[in-house]
Amino acid sequence: MAMTLRLTEEDNARLDELATAEGRSKQEVLRLALVDRWARLHKQEQLDEVLGRVLPRYRGLLDELGPV
Amino acid sequence: MAMTLRLTEEDNARLDELATAEGRSKQEVLRLALVDRWARLHKQEQLDEVLGRVLPRYRGLLDELGPV
Numbered sequence: 001m002a003m004t005l006r007l008t009e010e011d012n013a014r015l016d017e018l019a020t021a022e023g024r025s026k027q028e029v030l031r032l033a034l035v036d037r038w039a040r041l042h043k044q045e046q047l048d049e050v051l052g053r054v055l056p057r058y059r060g061l062l063d064e065l066g067p068v
Numbered sequence: 069m070a071m072t073l074r075l076t077e078e079d080n081a082r083l084d085e086l087a088t089a090e091g092r093s094k095q096e097v098l099r100l101a102l103v104d105r106w107a108r109l110h111k112q113e114q115l116d117e118v119l120g121r122v123l124p125r126y127r128g129l130l131d132e133l134g135p136v
Contacts, residue, residue, distance in 0.1 A: 002074050002075075003072070005071050005072075005098055006095065007099070009069060011103065017109075027073065027074060030098060030102060033102050034086075038083075038086055
């Protein structure tokens with residue numbers, strides 16, 4: 001899959017800086033940035049799912065403890 | 069600045085998923101992923117700089133405290 005990515009001068013400078021700092025190509029930096037963002041989305045979804053399952057179970061206890 | 073970004077099928081699917089989940093264009097998702105990665109690089113550099121400046125000042129105290 002190829003797509004044309006349009007970057008502002010500022011964002012292109014950031015990409016250059018990252019590529020230099022990481023010793024990676026701009027392609028690879030963008031790929032890793034994408035994979036990171038995708039992994040964070042899934043971590044957030046998993047956390048939401050676990051909290052949605054666990055919090056109701058402890059609601060009574062949490063209510064007894066009162067506000068922090 | 070325009071560049072051609074080549075993505076594997078898997079990475080392209082991740083990008084599609086992010087765009088849908090965030091309600092943003094693929095261009096915008098990539099831009100935000102890039103800016104996030106750049107911000108993290110700078111936070112890490114700032115942390116390294118502060119630790120490099122602060123830790124030596126407390127070396128004597130840390131040595132007295134001994135290993136954790």
